[in-house]
Amino acid sequence: MIRFFDILFSALGLLLGWPVLAVIALIGLWDTGSPLFCQQRVGRFQQPFMLVKFRTMRPGTASVATHLASASAITPFGRFLRRTKLDELPQLWNVLKGEMSLVGPRPCLFNQHELIEERARRGVFDARPGITGLAQVNEIDMSTPKLLAETDARMLRSLNTAVYFRYILLTVTGKGAGDRVRS
Template sequence: MLRIYDLCFAFIGLLVSSPLLMIIFFIGILDTGSPLFRQERVGRNGKLFTLVKFRTMSLDTASVASHLANTSSITPFGRFLRRTKLDELPQLWNVLKGEMSLVGPRPCLFNQEELIDERRSRGVLDARPGITGLAQVNDIDMSTPVLLAETDARMLATMSLSNYFRYIFMTVLGRGQGDRVR
């Protein structure tokens, strides 16, 4: 049932936000020359997929987990996108493609082995990764793999329609800071 909500909200979200997406895209061209960021992430059942976001860091930034990146890599426009979470909007395309859900564990990089092992042992990799979830609204990022995997497992065990909407509304209302960059 939640997959139907994912599809409907992702489609409506892309349709309604398309003017904003275009504006961000063109500002992104001026900001970095390459407004979209694509990165291989670990999805459902450990399968890799290409996550799409708006670029928030300079082009020469190493492809590492956000908590390992340097804050000086974030562009001024990228800082705005991260603060408002608008950098996440292109992931609605990943939701439409079936690679992600609106709510689920954030997809990690293929080389975050400790997190992958912790998630695998708790059955978290059985679920579609999400744009937001319990960990995100509680400021738990990938720098604490055991806590993150435990939180993801708790979210999946208690997932309901009301929690699904709760996490979405909490995110839209500004709860959680996303992955920290140090």
Template sequence: MLRIFDFTFALLGLVFGFPVLLVIYVLGLFDTGSPLFWQERVGRNKKPFTLVKFRTMTVDTASVASHLASTASITRMGGFLRKTKLDELPQLWNVLKGEMSLVGPRPNLFNQDELIAERDALGVYAVRPGITGLAQVNEIDMSMPKLLAETDAKMIAEMSVGNYFRFILQTVTGKGAGDRVR
């Protein structure tokens, strides 16, 4: 049932959001010269997939978790995109393809061994990763692997249509600050 919502909302978001996506893309060309960012992430059943986002950091920034990156790497436009969460919009393509859900655990990098072990122990990888979820609206990010994995497992256990829409609404209305950057 939730996959139907994912597909429908992702398709509608991409179609109706196309003008916004295009404007951000063009502005990104002037900001970094390379407005899109692709990164291999851990997906459902620990299978790799390529996540796509709008670039918020300089092109030469190391491929590490956000909490390990320096704030000096974030561009002026990138700061705005992160604050408004508009950098996440291209992930609607990942949702449409079935690699992600709108609501689920945020996909981590393969080099985040501690988080992978914590999530693995709690069965978090049994579901599609998501754009938002319980951890994101409560400002729990990947800098707290044990708490994040526990929060993800709780969200999965309590997932319902109501919670699905609640997390989306909370995200759209600005609850949660996004990933922390040092």
């Protein structure tokens, strides 16, 4: 049932949200010269997939977890996109393709070995990664791998349709600050 809602909401989001996506892409083109950011991430069953987001950092910024990135790499428009979570909108394409879910553990980078190990130990990779989830609405990010993996596993054990909608609602209404970036 959750996959049905993923398909429905991602298709509707892309279809109805295309004007917003187009405006953000145009501003992003002016801001960084490259509005989309694509990065290989760890997906379901630890398979690689290409995550798509709106670019919030200057091109050429090191490919590291957000908590390891420098805040000076974020553009002013990128700060706005992160604060409003609009940088996540292109991931609706990943959801529609079946690489992600709206709700699930945030996909990590392949160089985040400790997090991958902790998640593998807890069976977190049996689920599709998501745009939001329990960790995100509680401001737990990838800087605490063990806590994040434990939180992801707890979320997946209790995930049902009602909880799915709860996390989406909490995210849309502004709960959670997203991944922290060092100053």
